[in-house]
Structure formats: C-alpha cells, structure tokens
Amino acid sequence: MAAYNVNGNDIEHDEEGYITDVSQWNMDLAQIIADAEGLDMTDEHWAVVNFLREYYNEYQIAPAVRVLVKAIKKQFGPEKGSNKYLYELFPYGPAKQACKVAGLPKPTGCV
Amino acid sequence: MTEVVFEIEGVKKVITFLNRKAPYGTIYALEVLESVLITAAFEQHANIVFVDDGVYQIKKGQDTAALEMKNFLPTYGIIEMEKEDADEDEDMDMNWRIIVEKESMEARGLTADDFKIDVEVLSSAELAEVLETSDAVIGG
Numbered sequence: 001m002a003a004y005n006v007n008g009n010d011i012e013h014d015e016e017g018y019i020t021d022v023s024q025w026n027m028d029l030a031q032i033i034a035d036a037e038g039l040d041m042t043d044e045h046w047a048v049v050n051f052l053r054e055y056y057n058e059y060q061i062a063p064a065v066r067v068l069v070k071a072i073k074k075q076f077g078p079e080k081g082s083n084k085y086l087y088e089l090f091p092y093g094p095a096k097q098a099c100k101v102a103g104l105p106k107p108t109g110c111v
Numbered sequence: 112m113t114e115v116v117f118e119i120e121g122v123k124k125v126i127t128f129l130n131r132k133a134p135y136g137t138i139y140a141l142e143v144l145e146s147v148l149i150t151a152a153f154e155q156h157a158n159i160v161f162v163d164d165g166v167y168q169i170k171k172g173q174d175t176a177a178l179e180m181k182n183f184l185p186t187y188g189i190i191e192m193e194k195e196d197a198d199e200d201e202d203m204d205m206n207w208r209i210i211v212e213k214e215s216m217e218a219r220g221l222t223a224d225d226f227k228i229d230v231e232v233l234s235s236a237e238l239a240e241v242l243e244t245s246d247a248v249i250g251g
Contacts, residue, residue, distance in 0.1 A: 066152055
C-alpha cells in the first residue's frame with residue numbers, strides 16, 4: 001500500500017489518498033496532503049479541517065455539509081457560511097477534499 | 112423518458128422511526144440511523160423511537176471489539192445534537208422527539224440514565240398516540 005512520508009514515518013493511504021488509520025493523523029501530514037491537492041492552507045482551511053476532526057472524534061462519522069456550513073458561519077460570519085464558500089476553499093468539494101486533508105475516511109453519502 | 116421531479120419545497124411531514132432491534136447482528140439499526148440523519152437534511156419533523164430490543168441501541172458502554180464491527184453508539188449523539196440545534200434555532204421549523212418505550216426499558220432492567228442520549232420515556236399507550244399522529248412510520 002502506498003504511503004505518505006511524514007518526518008521519516010510512513011503513513012499508509014488508499015488509492016485515492018485517504019489515510020487508512022485516522023489516529024495517525026497530524027498537522028504535518030495534513031500539510032503534505034494539502035500540498036498534493038494544490039491547496040494553500042489558510043486559517044479558514046484549518047478551521048474546516050479542525051471542525052471535521054472534532055466532529056469525527058465525537059460522532060465517528062463525517063458531518064453533513066449543512067452542519068459544516070453552519071459551524072463555519074458561526075466562527076467566521078454569515079458571508080463565509082455558505083456551500084459556495086466551502087467550494088472556494090476546497091474546489092473538489094468540502095466533503096471529499098477537506099476530509100482527505102483531515103484524515104477522515106472517504107465520505108460515502110451525499111448529504 | 113419521463114422526467115421525475117421531486118417537489119420538496121414547503122413539504123413538512125412527521126416521520127416516526129421505530130427502532131425495534133438490537134444494534135448489531137442485523138443492519139436495521141444502522142440503516143434507520145442513517146435515514147434519521149437524512150431527515151435532518153430536509154428539516155422534517157421526526158420521532159425517533161426505541162422499543163423492544165431497540166432500546167439497546169442507545170445503551171451506554173458498548174464494546175464492539177469482539178464483533179470486529181465499528182461501534183456506532185457515538186453517532187446517536189448527532190440525533191441529540193440536531194434536536195437541540197433545531198430547538199434553539201428560531202428560524203428552523205423542525206421538531207424532534209427522542210422516545211423510549213417505558214415497558215421495553217423496564218423489562219430489560221434499564222433506566223433513562225443508562226442511555227447515551229437524553230430521552231423521553233413514554234408508556235406504550237402514550238407511544239400509540241405518537242404513532243397515530245405521524246404522517247409516516249418507518250420500522251427497523
């Protein structure tokens with residue numbers, strides 16, 4: 001299985017780049033995945049990633065996009081609380097691309 | 112080919128989810144849980160009911176390691192979170208109730224404190240009323 005090399009440690013990922021063990025995630029790894037995705041990580045990007053991780057830790061699944069939008073709205077104001085804004089941050093979709101950076105499994109659902 | 116159009120704008124139903132089976136061993140519990148979460152996406156009213164062995168779905172302290180299955184008990188926390196969120200948000204017209212049937216709970220030696228999430232405990236007769244006033248009942 002392919003792996004990311006983070007500070008000398010191999011962290012395995014699947015054929016699409018999602019890491020296989022959520023617990024191996026760290027910020028250096030997130031930066032490596034973000035670079036590979038061509039993302040320039042801003043505070044807002046990190047806020048999304050952190051929210052996804054906290055939510056996953058608590059509930060064991062990724063949040064619905066609607067829930068993510070609401071959380072970002074709360075933190076950064078109404079002009080950033082939209083699905084469109086999330087797509088500006090993560091052009092390949094907040095669910096798929098942001099989850100990959102956050103080390104979550106690939107989302108299965110559409111909501 | 113006929114185009115299928117779903118008119119959901121302004122549609123508001125009361126959907127009751129009847130969880131009757133133990134969490135593992137069949138796929139019913141997980142499938143109903145996923146349906147409930149989708150109900151939130153459409154802001155529909157919902158009664159999430161636990162009866163019979165279904166009350167075990169939300170019992171605290173489950174360990175699924177020996178089953179080699181993911182423990183989805185924490186995911187029920189989303190139901191509680193969505194309910195509280197809807198209750199607090201004045202712009203949201205979504206009324207959720209999380210209900211455990213008293214007789215099922217007591218027959219299994221459980222109390223409301225044994226559950227992972229806050230529940231309303233209703234008698235079988237009171238639950239019948241809830242079912243009666245639902246637009247749809249989805250069993251699992």
